[in-house]
Amino acid sequence: MTEFFPVLAGLVCGVLLGSLTVRRPLLVGAVFSVLAGILATVLSGEWRISWEFLLIDIPLVGVSALVGDLAARSVVLRRISH
Secondary structure (H helix, E strand, O other): OOOHHHHHHHHHHHHHHHHOOOOOHHHHHHHHHHHHHHHHHHHHOHHHOOHHHHHHHHHHHHHHHHHHHHHHHHHHHHHHHO
16 A cells, blocks of 8 residues: 555656656656655655665656556547547
């Protein structure tokens, strides 16, 4: 259950980046992934065990953002083509 927030945050970020025009989507996505990963580690209390949980939460947010981005872009492309 502690991985719910990083996955949800990543999906939301990816959908926003995939459906909006952003000048530097990779930079915005990377910064958001780091911030959301840190927030996820702190909110879940995993930082009390070890800060190494950041090595799990940050990539989890990043991968989820990539999935959300690809899904949003495919929806946008389908709307344009129809």
